[in-house]
Amino acid sequence: xxxxxxxxxxxxxxRGQEARLRCSPMKGxxxxxxxxxxxxxxxxxxxxxxxENIIDESGMPKERFSAEFPKEGPSILRIQxxxxxxxxxxxxxxxxxxxxxxxxxxxxxxxxxx
Amino acid sequence: xxxxxxxxPDLILQEGANSTLRCNFSDSVNNLQWFHQNPWGQLxxxxxxxxxTKQNGRLxxxxxxxxxxxxxxxxxxxxxxxxxxxxxxxxxTNAGKSTFGDGTTLxxxx
Numbered sequence: 629x630x631x632x633x634x635x636x637x638x639x640x641x642x643r644g645q646e647a648r649l650r651c652s653p654m655k656g657x658x659x660x661x662x663x664x665x666x667x668x669x670x671x672x673x674x675x676x677x678x679x680e681n682i683i684d685e686s687g688m689p690k691e692r693f694s695a696e697f698p699k700e701g702p703s704i705l706r707i708q709x710x711x712x713x714x715x716x717x718x719x720x721x722x723x724x725x726x727x728x729x730x731x732x733x734x735x736x737x738x739x740x741x742x
Numbered sequence: 743x744x745x746x747x748x749x750x751p752d753l754i755l756q757e758g759a760n761s762t763l764r765c766n767f768s769d770s771v772n773n774l775q776w777f778h779q780n781p782w783g784q785l786x787x788x789x790x791x792x793x794x795t796k797q798n799g800r801l802x803x804x805x806x807x808x809x810x811x812x813x814x815x816x817x818x819x820x821x822x823x824x825x826x827x828x829x830x831x832x833x834x835t836n837a838g839k840s841t842f843g844d845g846t847t848l849x850x851x852x
Contacts, residue, residue, distance in 0.1 A: 658837065660839070661838065661839065670828060670842045670843060670844045671828070671830075671842045672842070673839045673841065674841065676838040684838055684839055686839075687807055689818075691759070717783060719785065721840075728774075729790075730773075730775065730787065730788060730790035731775065731830075731840065733777070733785040733787075735783075735784050736784075736785075736794050736827050738783070
């Protein structure tokens with residue numbers, strides 16, 4: 629049973645470009661969460677999605693950031709017009725049908741904005 | 743929102759020593775997990791423990807939900823135990839999302 633898969637593992641973007649981060653949850657999991665970890669800090673919640681629905685986006689910056697979890701395919705975290713402050717590790721997690729069960733994390737995508 | 747405090751923030755041990763890491767939280771929770779983030783940044787699930795006690799090899803954890811804390815015990819530490827240990831909780835009022843503590847950075851010296 630494959631774990632949570634994130635790609636790419638590393639992403640370099642110039643200021644002003646777009647970044648797309650992908651997350652495939654564990655098989656059978658229908659809840660997806662995105663977290664951001666700035667250097668030397670803990671993980672901060674960004675958004676919680678189920679298939680085709682955003683359940684909680686209280687941690688998402690109001691501008692330039694969006695997330696989706698379509699009926700088919702991986703969840704996507706999209707950052708438009710990236711700035712240096714977006715440089716961070718972005719982690720995706722998934723959990724099963726009951727959202728209060730154990731969550732498993734992917735290996736993260738390390739975004740560097742130059 | 744719920745507050746999560748981990749202590750100590752940093753811990754340096756000699757190989758073979760034991761340690762206790764603490765996680766305090768400010769509200770009732772229905773989900774608590776401990777993670778180890780290794781030096782390569784990977785998050786590894788250690789325990790899913792909203793209440794009670796669990797053991798896995800040299801590691802064990804106890805959560806006393808009524809008193810709003812959890813403890814992670816590491817016995818006979820090894821250099822490979824080095825890294826950051828995070829506690830993450832889900833409040834009863836925050837469906838789905840987890841709140842992480844700032845972590846305890848453990849360094850085990852040979």
